[in-house]
Structure formats: C-alpha cells, structure tokens
Amino acid sequence: xxxxxxxxxxxxxxxxxxxxxxYVLRDDIKLxxxxxxxxxxxxxxxxxxxxxxxxxxxxxxxxxxxxxxxTTLEGLGTIEAPAPIQRAFMExxxxxxxxxxxxxxxxxxxxxxxxxxxxxxxxxxxxxPHLCRCGTHMRILRAVHRAxxxxxxxxxxxxxxxxxx
Amino acid sequence: MTKSRMIASVLAALLIGxxxxxxxxxWRPAIAAIEPPAPQSxxxxxxxxxxxxxxxxxxxxxxxxxxxxxxAGGLPVPTPFGTIFSSNITPDxxxxxxxxxxxxxxxxxxSGVNRDGQHLYPxxxxxxxxxxxxxxxxxLYAYLMxxxxxxxxxxxxxxxxxxxxxxxxxxxxxxxLRRGTYQPDSMKSAEWNRGAYLVEGLAHCGSCHTPRxxxxxxxxxxxxxxxxxxxxxxxxxxxxxxxPIPWDAxxxxxxxRDGWHPDHGVARGPMAQVVSNLSSVPESDIRAxxxxxxxxxxxxxxxxxRRAEAVLAQAKSLSVRASKTNAVGASIYAAACATCHETRRxxxxxxxxxxxxxxxxxxxxxxxxxxxxxxxxxxxxxxSPIMPGFAASMNDDQISALLNYLRARFSNQPAWxxxxxxxxxxxxxxxxxLQTSPGPYNAPADATQRDxx
Numbered sequence: 023x024x025x026x027x028x029x030x031x032x033x034x035x036x037x038x039x040x041x042x043x044x045y046v047l048r049d050d051i052k053l054x055x056x057x058x059x060x061x062x063x064x065x066x067x068x069x070x071x072x073x074x075x076x077x078x079x080x081x082x083x084x085x086x087x088x089x090x091x092x093t094t095l096e097g098l099g100t101i102e103a104p105a106p107i108q109r110a111f112m113e114x115x116x117x118x119x120x121x122x123x124x125x126x127x128x129x130x131x132x133x134x135x136x137x138x139x140x141x142x143x144x145x146x147x148x149x150x151p152h153l154c155r156c157g158t159h160m161r162i163l164r165a166v167h168r169a170x171x172x173x174x175x176x177x178x179x180x181x182x183x184x185x186x187x
Numbered sequence: 188m189t190k191s192r193m194i195a196s197v198l199a200a201l202l203i204g205x206x207x208x209x210x211x212x213x214w215r216p217a218i219a220a221i222e223p224p225a226p227q228s229x230x231x232x233x234x235x236x237x238x239x240x241x242x243x244x245x246x247x248x249x250x251x252x253x254x255x256x257x258x259a260g261g262l263p264v265p266t267p268f269g270t271i272f273s274s275n276i277t278p279d280x281x282x283x284x285x286x287x288x289x290x291x292x293x294x295x296x297x298s299g300v301n302r303d304g305q306h307l308y309p310x311x312x313x314x315x316x317x318x319x320x321x322x323x324x325x326x327l328y329a330y331l332m333x334x335x336x337x338x339x340x341x342x343x344x345x346x347x348x349x350x351x352x353x354x355x356x357x358x359x360x361x362x363x364l365r366r367g368t369y370q371p372d373s374m375k376s377a378e379w380n381r382g383a384y385l386v387e388g389l390a391h392c393g394s395c396h397t398p399r400x401x402x403x404x405x406x407x408x409x410x411x412x413x414x415x416x417x418x419x420x421x422x423x424x425x426x427x428x429x430x431p432i433p434w435d436a437x438x439x440x441x442x443x444r445d446g447w448h449p450d451h452g453v454a455r456g457p458m459a460q461v462v463s464n465l466s467s468v469p470e471s472d473i474r475a476x477x478x479x480x481x482x483x484x485x486x487x488x489x490x491x492x493r494r495a496e497a498v499l500a501q502a503k504s505l506s507v508r509a510s511k512t513n514a515v516g517a518s519i520y521a522a523a524c525a526t527c528h529e530t531r532r533x534x535x536x537x538x539x540x541x542x543x544x545x546x547x548x549x550x551x552x553x554x555x556x557x558x559x560x561x562x563x564x565x566x567x568x569x570x571s572p573i574m575p576g577f578a579a580s581m582n583d584d585q586i587s588a589l590l591n592y593l594r595a596r597f598s599n600q601p602a603w604x605x606x607x608x609x610x611x612x613x614x615x616x617x618x619x620x621l622q623t624s625p626g627p628y629n630a631p632a633d634a635t636q637r638d639x640x
Contacts, residue, residue, distance in 0.1 A: 040518035062527050063575035075579035082580045083522030085515060143254075150564070151575065 026087055028053065029097030039085035043077075044068045046084060047094060055095035055124040059153070066152030069125035070094050076132040078151075095124045098131060107131045110169035111162075118156035126152050130166045134173060142167075213357035215304040218294065220286035223278055223336075229329040237330025240323055242464040243472060244316075244389040248457075249273045259283075259337040264310050265417070268403060269346035271310040279336035292328045293321065299360065306356035308344070309363075309403065318369040318388035363404035378471075382479025385472060392480075395421035395457065411483055413551075418616050419456040420551035426485045430545045431598070432495045433487035439477035444470065445535075446571075450499070452539035452546075453572045455563050456554060463566070494599070502540035516592025519585060523577060524593075535572040541597040548598040552590060552606055556613045559586055578617065583610045 026033045026046065033051055042061075047053045047070070056079050059067035063081035070079045071093040099105030104112065107127050117123040126149060133140055133148045140148070145166050154162065241247070250258045250273045260275040278285040284292065284302070291302040299313035300306055307313065319327075349355055369387035371380045386392050395416040397405040406412075413423035422429060432438075432450040446462040447453040454462040465473055487495065528538035541547050546555040562576030577586070587606045594603055603609075 038518075039514070040521040042522050063523075064573050072580060077580045078575050081523045081526065081575060081577075083518050085518050086580055086585060 024084065024088065026051075026084070026092065027090065028092045029094060030091075035084065037084055040083045042080050043070070043082045043084060043087060043092070044079040047079060047092075053094050053096050056128075057121055057124060059121070059125075064151075064153075065122070065125075066129065066149075067122045067125040069128045069152070071128055071132050074132065074135060076129040093128075095127055098127075105131075106172035107134070107165075107169045110172055111165040114161050114165040114168055116158055116161040116165040118158050122152060122154045122156075123162075126154070126162055130169065134166075134169060138173060139170065209354065209357070212361060213306070213354045215294075215298075215300045215306070217304045218288060218291040218302050220302065221288045223280050223285035224332060226333040229333050233326050233329040234333050236323075237326035237328070239468045239472070240327050240389060241330050242468045243385060244327070244391070245461050245464050246276070247464070248460045249310075250276050256335070256337040256339070258331065258334055259339040261339055261342050263342075263345075266310060266403065268350050269344065271308050271344050271346070272342035273310075274341055275337065275339045276331055277334050277337040277339075278332045279338050282338050282340045283336060284331065285336060289325060289328045292331075293324045296324050296327075297366070298364065299356070306353045306360070308353075308356060309359060312391040312394045314364055314405065315388055315391035315394060317364065317366050318384065320384075323389065359402065359404070362402070376478070378475045378478050379482065381472070382475035382477070385476050386479050386483075390476060392424070396424050416457050418553065418613065419557060420549060420553050421457070422545055422549060424480060425483050428484055428545075429549045429600075431498045431543055431548050433491055434481065434484045436474075436477045436481035439480055440470075440474055443473050443477060447535040449534050449539075450543055452544055453535050453563065455558060459566075498542050502542045513588060513592045513595065515585065516588040516590075519581070519589045520592055520596075523580075524589075527574070538574065541593055544597065547593050548600055550600070552594075552603045552609055553613060555590060555593070556586065556606075556610050557617075559589065560610075560613055560617055578614065583607055583614070586610050 023034055023036050024039075026035045028047065028051055035046055035050055037046055037050065044056055044058060047056050048058070056070050057067040058080060059065035061080050063078040066078065068078055068080040069076050071077070072082070072087065073090050095108075099108050107130055111117065111123060111127055116126075129149060129152060130145070133145065137144065142163070145163060149162070149166075247257060249262055249264060250260050252259075252262045255261065256277070258275070258277045260273040262273040263270045264273060275283040277283040280286055287295075287302045294300050295302075295307065295311075296313060296316040296319055298317065299309065299311060344351065369384055372383070375383075393405050393410060395414050396411050398409050398412055398414045400406050411423060411425040412427055414421045424434075428434060430451060434451070438448050438450060442448040442451060442454065443462055443465050446459065446466065524538070524541070528541055530537055532538075544555075546558065549555070558574065559581075560576055560578040563572055563574040565571050565573045581589070584607070587610055590606055590610075591602060594600065
C-alpha cells in the first residue's frame with residue numbers, strides 16, 4: 023500500500039512498486055486522460071506532470087512517486103472551466119483523433135510553468151519527444167502560442183491542481 | 188669590470204640568447220594572403236574527395252555550433268587549461284580562411300600554424316593531422332574553399348597567463364609534435380596500411396580514446412587506453428576494451444557505418460556525430476579503419492571468448508530476476524528499462540541487452556549516467572534509435588540504486604565507487620547545458636559540456 027498524490031488528492035494504492043504510473047492512473051484511479059501509446063516512453067501520449075516536470079507515466083514505476091505531486095490533464099481544468107492550455111487547444115482545434123493531445127498539453131503546460139515566454143524553437147524542442155500521427159503539428163504549435171497569450175492575460179497559476187470532474 | 192657588472196652582462200647575454208632561441212623555435216612567417224579563389228576553380232572530383240575526407244576527420248563536429256552555419260566555428264571546447272573556441276574555416280575573406288593559399292592550409296594541418304604565423308592550440312588535433320598527405324590536404328582545402336562563406340569573427344579564448352601566450356605552444360610542439368608517427372608497414376596489407384593512415388591521421392581517434400598527460404598531450408605509452416571528452420568517457424579501444432563481447436573487424440565496420448551493432452548497442456554521446464559522419468564515406472575507407480582497429484583491439488584470449496559466449500547466451504534468455512539486495516534498483520529496471528532492453532526487439536529500435544553494454548561493464552560510470560539522465564534523442568529527419576531520459580522522474584538516490592543494480596546484474600565487474608557524486612556532477616553539467624542551449628538541443632548526441640564556456 024502506498025499513498026499517491028494525484029491532482030491534490032491522496033489515493034491509497036495497492037500495487038507492486040514496479041507498476042507503471044500510467045496503469046495506476048487509468049485502472050485504479052480511473053483518470054483516462056493520459057493514454058497508453060507505445061508503452062516504451064517513445065511517443066509521449068502518457069505524459070503527466072510530476073512536481074512540475076513532464077514525465078512519461080508508462081515508464082515511471084510507482085515507487086518513484088513517493089511524496090510527489092502528480093498532475094494529470096484532469097487536474098488542470100474542467101469542461102465548464104478549462105485551463106488556458108485546454109482552451110487554447112480547443113480554440114485552435116488542435117486535436118484530430120486527439121490521442122496524443124493530452125500528452126502534448128501536459129508537456130506544454132510544464133514548459134509554460136517554467137518559462138512563460140518560450141521561443142518557437144524552444145517549444146519545438148520541448149515537444150520533440152511527442153508523436154502525432156494525424157499531423158496536426160502546426161495547429162498544436164499555434165495552440166501553445168495561444169496558451170502563452172491566454173496565460174499572460176488570465177491567471178497563469180491555473181495549473182494548481184483542481185478536483186477532477 | 189666589477190663583479191656585479193659581470194653578472195649583469197652574463198644575465199643580459201642569457202636573456203638575449205634565450206630570446207633568440209625562443210624566436211628561432213617559435214617564430215613562423217606569415218604566408219601572403221591571396222584573393223579568395225573562385226569555387227569554380229576547384230575540380231569537382233577533388234571537392235567530392237575532400238567532402239569524404241572532412242567527414243572522416245569529423246571537422247564539422249568542432250567547427251560548427253548547434254544551430255549555427257556549417258564550419259563557421261565558435262564552439263567552446265572546454266579543456267583542463269581553459270576554454271578554446273573553434274575557428275571559422277569557411278572561405279570568408281575577413282573572418283574565415285578565404286585568403287589562405289593552399290600552402291597555408293597545409294602548414295596549419297601539418298604543424299598547427301595559421302596563415303599569420305601564429306601557433307594554434309593543439310585542441311586542433313594537428314598532432315594527428317600532421318600525418319595527412321599533401322594530396323588529401325589539397326582535397327580538404329578544395330572542399331572547404333567551396334563551402335558557403337560565413338562571416339563569423341573568432342571568439343576570444345578563455346585562458347589565463349601564461350597559456351594565453353601563443354609562444355608557449357611552440358614549446359609544447361617541441362615536446363609533443365612528432366611528424367611521421369604513422370609509418371606504412373610493408374609487412375601488412377594495403378587495407379591495414381590505409382586504416383592506419385586514417386586512424387593515426389585524419390580520423391584522429393586517439394584524440395578522445397587515448398589518455399592525456401598533465402600537459403594535455405596524448406600518452407604514447409597508453410595509446411587507445413581510454414580518454415575523456417566532454418564529460419563522457421571514450422572507452423579503451425585496445426586490448427583493455429571493457430566491451431563484454433570482443434570487437435572484430437566486421438562488428439567495427441557495421442558499427443562505424445550504421446551507428447549500432449546488435450552485440451554492442453548504439454553509438455551515442457560524442458561518438459554519435461562521428462558515426463553519423465562516417466555513414467556517408469566510401470565503405471572501403473571504413474573497412475580499412477575497421478581492419479586496422481581490429482588489430483589494435485587484438486584477438487581475444489580463449490578465456491575472454493568463453494565469457495563472451497556465456498554473456499551472449501544469457502542475453503538470449505529472458506528473465507527479470509528479483510533482487511533481494513537492491514529491490515529499488517530492480518523495480519526501476521523492471522518498469523523503466525526492461526520494457527525496451529529485455530524484449531528481444533531487434534536493435535536499433537529495441538534496446539540492447541544490458542549484459543552486452545560496454546557502458547555497464549566500463550570502469551567509468553559516466554556514460555551510463557549520462558544516458559539514463561538524458562536518453563538518446565532522435566536524429567532529425569532520420570530513422571534513429573530513441574530512448575527517453577529519466578532526469579525528471581528519478582532523483583540521484585534512485586538513479587544510483589538503478590545503476591548499482593545494473594552493474595551487479597549485467598557485468599562481472601566490481602561495483603562502481605562514487606556513483607552518487609558522478610550523478611550529481613552529470614546532472615549539474617546537463618542542467619547548465621540545457622539552460623545555455625540556444626535552440627533545439629540534440630542531447631546526448633551532442634557533447635554535454637559543449638556550448639558552455
């Protein structure tokens with residue numbers, strides 16, 4: 023049994039210490055935003071934020087999360103009150119099939135929390151580990167730029183975990 | 188003459204004599220500048236040969252900064268003596284080598300002197316390039332003089348007195364610069380001799396793979412015994428090689444050409460750029476290098492062969508063994524590493540079985556640490572191996588537990604010492620690297636300390 027902190031809530035988890043975080047999020051806590059893509063840390067669709075850093079949850083065993091704060095996409099905003107990063111992705115219609123988008127948003131969010139004004143090059147470099155098979159890369163990049171503007175005007179601290187809907 | 192006046196004159200004579208001797212040793216004439224030759228004046232076949240030679244020499248690796256123009260220089264190369272910036276070797280008339288005649292280029296390659304007659308720091312490996320023949324120098328010159336000229340003034344080296352005085356380099360050369368360290372051996376095949384010529388000369392393998400003495404010169408007595416480059420360890424590539432499976436000419440050829448070999452894994456760190464360059468040169472030259480280096484590695488002893496066979500057999504049997512002594516390391520391995528490294532997916536897209544990994548069997552843990560921290564980033568525009576970095580998800584204790592587990596399980600070597608400190612150092616270096624990185628980074632294919640003075 024270990025206590026896992028996700029989106030500000032404590033969860034008592036009964037799983038082996040080498041269980042990937044992604045499995046616990048999806049199967050035990052029923053948070054399905056993070057996706058299983060390759061299971062090898064090569065596509066980025068499972069990305070969540072751990073203590074402010076973008077982390078590939080499919081290759082992150084549970085035991086590494088002792089005492090840490092996990093944030094998933096559900097922790098950023100709700101359907102009624104989406105976070106700036108979510109609004110930006112919706113307004114730019116950045117998702118086609120959408121499978122990669124949660125991961126993209128989480129890494130972009132982690133980047134913007136650390137650096138609110140990244141350059142185009144920095145955004146591209148940061149999102150490099152993420153694959154999108156639909157090819158909406160240009161919209162994704164536009165969405166990140168829109169999120170920068172939204173966060174500039176809105177409350178940039180919307181990353182503080184909220185209760186998932 | 189009083190006694191004191193006599194002493195004074197002796198001292199004066201000594202000083203003047205010393206100055207004259209220093210002048211004789213250190214002074215080199217300037218070679219007259221020329222009008223930059225038109226690119227069309229060079230023979231196309233010669234330019235093409237020069238391109239291949241420049242790839243063998245890995246010239247672009249030091250003479251190009253990340254995201255910068257090819258061969259425009261400005262890359263800070265950290266050395267124990269200070270930081271030296273690479274020079275602009277594009278044919279720009281003012282800031283490059285546009286006004287250099289071929290004779291000046293050849294002199295720079297052969298004896299490390301620029302067109303003005305100034306001594307060049309041996310960060311430019313003329314201790315190897317001195318072996319390059321006139322014909323190859325001519326081809327390299329033709330290639331460089333037909334590149335796009337880039338205006339990029341030299342950056343000031345960060346050296347303290349007296350090393351900032353270029354006259355000091357003349358003394359270094361007196362001690363360490365030897366022409367003809369490569370001599371053809373008529374007892375060996377033409378291929379072997381070609382390999383020797385390339386390895387000891389233009390390819391300058393020893394610059395990284397041979398340890399250096401306190402004055403920064405390669406230790407001739409320890410040739411290819413392993414060295415340091417940019418916070419990576421360049422493995423021993425002689426009989427002391429820590430590779431679990433002994434290298435042979437075929438494996439070397441495949442590795443140097445493709446950047447990976449199923450029994451050894453993928454090239455990364457500073458070697459990634461080397462194999463990337465070698466992938467485009469005629470196979471005959473790579474084969475020659477492989478033939479020569481196979482001789483340097485030497486035939487494995489029967490004992491070493493037996494061990495290698497055992498390691499290969501073990502690598503084929505899948506078993507994630509539980510560890511009673513290091514449960515943390517075993518769990519991290521099972522979740523984070525084994526999914527790629529123990530699935531029988533073929534290289535280079537599957538990870539190498541770590542029992543075959545030189546990084547895990549090496550006496551120096553830095554390469555393994557660098558890779559765990561920053562992974563292997565994909566090469567832009569190419570199919571290439573990829574591995575995620577774990578700097579963000581593991582703390583130093585956890586990485587240490589993992590590495591100790593890997594070392595105990597996948598090598599027959601004694602435990603590493605000082606792993607925690609090495610991890611902290613590597614993390615600091617990478618943090619600096621990422622902060623100073625101006626644009627898209629390509630760690631760890633790029634040397635981690637590069638681009639930071």
